[in-house]
Amino acid sequence: MMRIKGKLTLKSEKTDEFVSVIARSLAPDNVSGIKTIVDGDSVTVIFEGDKVGTILASVDDYLMNAKIASDMLKIK
Secondary structure, three states, X not given: XXXXXEEEEEXXXXXXXXXXXXXXXXXXXXXXXXXXXXXXXXEEEEEEEOOHHHXXXXXXXXXXXXXXXXXXXXXX
16 A cells, blocks of 8 residues: 655744744644654644545644644743
8 A cells, every 4th residue: 555745844034933832733633644854943834644635634724733833832
C-alpha cells in the first residue's frame, strides 16, 4: 500500500514562544501519523497516511485547532 506524506509549516511574526505554545496545545491530538517539529519561529507538522482524504481531513482539523489556539493566546 502507498503511504502519502504532507508537510505544513506555520510561521509567526510574534515570539518563538507563540508557535511553541500552539504546537504544545495541539500535541495531544497528534495520532501515530502526525509528527510536530518546533524550530524557533516556526512549527512544521508532518502528516502521513494511506489515503489523501485522511491527510486532508487531518490538515483541516489541525489548521482549525491552530486558529482557535492562536485566538485564545490573543485574548490572554
